[in-house]
Amino acid sequence: MTAMMTQYMEIKEQNPGCLLLFRLGDFYEMFFDDAIIASKDLDIALTGRNYGEADRAPMCGVPYHAADGYIARLVEKGHRVAICEQMESPKPGQKGPVKRDVVRIVTPGTILDAQMLDAGKNNYIVCIHRTAKGCALAAADVSTGAFMVRHFSSKDGDDKAILDEISRYQPSEILINQEFIDEENSIESIEEAFAIKPIILPAWTFGRDFTFKCLCEHFGTIHLEAFGLNETDPEISASGALLSYLQDTQKGMLSQITTLRPLTSEKFLILDRNTRANLELTAPMRPWRRGNQKQTLLAVLDRTCTAMGARLLRSWVENPLIKPSKIEKRLDCVEEWAGNAFLRAELRDSLKLMHDIERVMGRIAGRNANSRDMLALRASLTQLPYVKEKLWECKAALNVSMQRNFDDMADLQDLLRKALKSEQPLTIREGGIFKLGYNQELDDLLNIKENGNAWLAELEARERDETGIKNLKLKYNKVFGYYIDITKSNLNSVPDNYVRKQTLANSERFTTDELDKLAENILQADEKRVELELALFEDLRQEIIRNMERIQYMASLIASLDALQSLGDTADRNRYCKPVVNDSETIYIKAGRHPVLDQFSSFVPNDCHLNGSDRRLALITGPNMAGKSTYMRQVALITLMAQIGSFVPADEAHIGVVDRIFTRVGASDDLAGGQSTFMVEMTEVAHILHNATRNSLIVMDEIGRGTSTFDGLSIAWAVLEYIASQEMIGAKTLFATHYHELVHMEERIDGVRNYSFTLGEGKDGSITFTRKLIRGGADRSFGIQVARFAGLPPMVVRRAGRVLESLERTNSFINTNDIEPPHAVFFSEDNYLQQGLEDN
Secondary structure, three states, X not given: OOHHHHHHHHHHHHOOOEEEEEEEOOEEEEEHHHHHHHHHHHOOOXXXXXXXXXXXXXXXXXXXXXXXXXXXXXXXXXXXXXXXEEOOOOOOOOOOOOOEEEEEEEOOOOOOOHHHOOOOOOOOEEEEEEEOOEEEEEEEEOOOOEEEXXXXXXXXXXXHHXXXXXXXHOOOEEEEOHHHHHOOOHHHHHHHHHOOOXXXXXXXXHOHHHHHHHHXXXXXXXXXXXXXOOXXXXXXXXXXXXXXXXXXXXXXXXXXXXXXXXXXXXXXXXXXHHHHHHOOOOOOOOHHHOOOOOOOHHHHHOOOOOHHHHHXXXXXXXXXXXXHHHHHHHHHHHHHHHHOHHHHHHHHHHHOXXXXXXXXXXXXXXXXXXXXXXXXXXXXXXXXXXXXXXXXXXXXXXXXXXHHOOOOOHHHHHHHHHHEOOOOOOOHHHOOOEOOOOOHHHHHHHHHHHHHHHHHHHHHHHHHHHHOOOOOEEEEEOOOEEEEEEEHHHHHHOOOOOXXXXXXXXXXXXXXXXXXXXXXXXXXXXXXXXXXHHHHHHHHHHHHHHOHHHHHHHHHHHHHHHHHHXXXXXXXXXXXXXXXXXXXXXXXXXXXXXXXXXXOOOOOOEEEEEOOOOOOEXXXXXXXXXXXXXXXXXXXXXXXXXXXXXXXXXXXXXXXXXXXXXEEOOOOOEOOOOEOHHHXXXXXXXXXXXXXXOOOEEEEEOOOOOOXXXXXXXXXXXXXXXXXXXXXXXXXXXXXXXXXXXXXXXXXXXXXXXXXXXXXXXXXXXXXXXXXXXXXXXXXXXXXXXXXXXXXXXXXXXXXXXXHHHHHHHOOOOOOOOOOOOHHHHOOOOOHHHHHHHHO
């Protein structure tokens, strides 16, 4: 086997489970099985290469300058991709291959390239460590440096709670320990919920001593108390195992991870997966609307100008606050930006010129940055003084705090301004990165390169004059370097000091001592210039990394400022009001509107009044399509928006903070899990009843509809009693139903109030929806009229009407003898069948 292929095989053996992209000159090559896989997945030609054996090695390759796109496609296919680079340039006369090594491994959760990432969404990788005492979950975003961990006790660490926590991050990659999959259906539930096959890490990766040492060495500490962790805390195993995995894939280039943040459920409003989906916070629930991301709460609120702000705002939407004092500070800040359109517009102009500093720093730390990333950092830092100037005019506490802690980083601005040209090459190996005056040695080398052509032209002109050969030309190629080209007809005029280098059919090539010396100076100067620029770039990179925490702090400050002005801009544009948020048990909303639907059509506003005493449960009845589900989602969204710190779509709002929001809206069969619609519904109801507290907000829509009428009514009755009872839960609840028998619960249970949606009914039986909620219960659902709207054949609608009349007259679902047979309707003297065909 050739020396190069021997080197390849050694590196391949050191990186099992990865497709190895092996740098050869201007290409990344793949061999053997890797080449067969890549050629198929990338749809590129499969060729072969001699490697010292009888057969040729299957081979395919991609250009290094276009590799990012190919790597992205391989990662999307589920592959881990190891990038092997040349660690040195080939030297003249060098024997054997140049030194090569893997510089990073790209996996779905460790992507750094901007074109492979969603700018407005974090790219998390999570690690789960389960033991008999509970479960810990760590999450990190390598592209931004975010790193956090949370612990679940044995009581709280069931699969439902863990899946809910995973859904908070929507990870691209999941790591687990063996004990996690020993639990029945655990790994299957992850694959089903997130379409990700978890990676099982070996047991030693989670060892207490190993993970504690790994964390301390990375952060440069002797303990972890600064991060709120003790040596025995279970969070250490999960976070240390995750960090170790990242170090292996990123080859230790993780200086962007500067802190570890422990999370607790006491800080944020808890939202399970069903609630996130039902309220359509960041993604549409219905598959046919997936392409229209505008129909989400995040889309309504997102008026950010930077990718950093967009990611932070998404995090706020998914993690609302529960401390009124923190919420009030946000609201005051949003009020200031909403009330000053001119100042907000000036701030937005500056923010729009800022790049994604967080991810730029991630690439710089991971040695994946080029000089254009440095230029983007310079452009972003240049805007800091203008942003600071806008903050001087603010009075809200959060804005004042940001102004006091603002660092315009004038020293780094000055450094980057002096160092970098305004236009940068595609790759740092091309040179042309630094300005004249930044480094004297580089200036001298650049002078030689720039003046070399003039020196060569001068030498060519002088040789023509001295030899009298008018068509004498000084040329260059990569094999012979610089040479003097003379045609055959002028060979008799060649001076004695010319040394022949090559003979061609029509000319001969010569050199001289002077030309050799000049060529050597020019060529060596160019090589030295490239090497020096690489060294200077590395020095500049290290200087930026030394200021990593300063830059990251300012990036987070800019993200917060952007998210706050976005909420202010949305409030101003959409006529939102500032809610009063406190620790009371009251939710009062006057003329509330659904924040998403209000964007697309004229919306009928409705009020809501819930509290912890005499208005705990609103029992909502009324026709199908009247707006019950929309109304309940609307109340939940307004409550959530207020706890984000956002203004809300209402004329007035008083929101007593809730600890959790539960929704039971709609259902579908779980075919993979073998569960019917009704089983899924009951499982979700059970989860609510076991986890809701007096301070929760519950939204329940048509409980019990998936089974027989009497079974469903009985279940809905019992669930309503359990939730409304202060001895059991006593939570603030919106409960919609078509079981009109439940309207009598207002007389039986203190705290239950009946509401219904009105509609207009014409003399001919037609109905119109007013979408208005009124006090009192309804006694009809108007389902047959809705069926007619949906397009059921008229004969079926008429038949349903006859059956309904008979059922209402007999008041029985069992004795149906009084219901006339179908032929009496479809084939009567009135010829309903013929009439139905004509109507159709």
